[in-house]
Amino acid sequence: MALEKRGNKRYMSFAVFLDVDGVLNTRKTVISSPDGHIGVDDARIEILAGAIEKYGGGDIVLTSDWKNVRIGGDLDYLRDKLMGYNLEISAVTKEHWNKRGQGIQDYLEEHPKIDEYIILDDNRFDFEDFPRLWERLLITDGIENAAFASKTPAVEAIIFREYIKELS
Numbered sequence: 001m002a003l004e005k006r007g008n009k010r011y012m013s014f015a016v017f018l019d020v021d022g023v024l025n026t027r028k029t030v031i032s033s034p035d036g037h038i039g040v041d042d043a044r045i046e047i048l049a050g051a052i053e054k055y056g057g058g059d060i061v062l063t064s065d066w067k068n069v070r071i072g073g074d075l076d077y078l079r080d081k082l083m084g085y086n087l088e089i090s091a092v093t094k095e096h097w098n099k100r101g102q103g104i105q106d107y108l109e110e111h112p113k114i115d116e117y118i119i120l121d122d123n124r125f126d127f128e129d130f131p132r133l134w135e136r137l138l139i140t141d142g143i144e145n146a147a148f149a150s151k152t153p154a155v156e157a158i159i160f161r162e163y164i165k166e167l168s
């Protein structure tokens with residue numbers, strides 16, 4: 001399962017669609033970002049990094065408002081924080097308003113090589129409109145508290161959540 005390899009080439013591709021607030025921090029986080037918002041917690045990034053590594057590697061696609069709103073130093077701050085754990089943002093989704101599920105759906109259609117993915121988010125947005133997304137959504141209260149959105153989660157979500165639990 002996960003990433004089988006042919007020679008050095010992966011032929012399966014895994015992506016994590018990442019929200020930031022409520023995943024890499026909670027309202028109890030006391031660290032501030034450079035622009036004075038709630039920052040991100042190293043311990044939570046470490047869990048994310050560990051789970052991706054256990055999965056066999058994968059791309060991070062940023063879904064969070066941080067991609068739009070944190071145009072000052074905050075996005076650099078986030079990139080630096082992730083870099084500290086050898087993670088980088090591969091891409092960002094585009095969507096209008098709170099249609100975050102639609103944004104992911106569009107991204108997947110444009111990137112057909114992604115055949116396994118999970119979504120980390122503390123909000124439900126429009127995800128339930130897309131059954132395949134819903135089955136891959138882990139609703140967080142901080143990444144260490146990740147719950148299945150669906151009653152019938154996809155295998156990627158089951159595995160990734162297990163890794164999170166092992167690392168928490």
Ligand SMILES: [Mg+2]
Pocket residue numbers: 019020021022023121122123
């Ligand atoms: Mg959030």
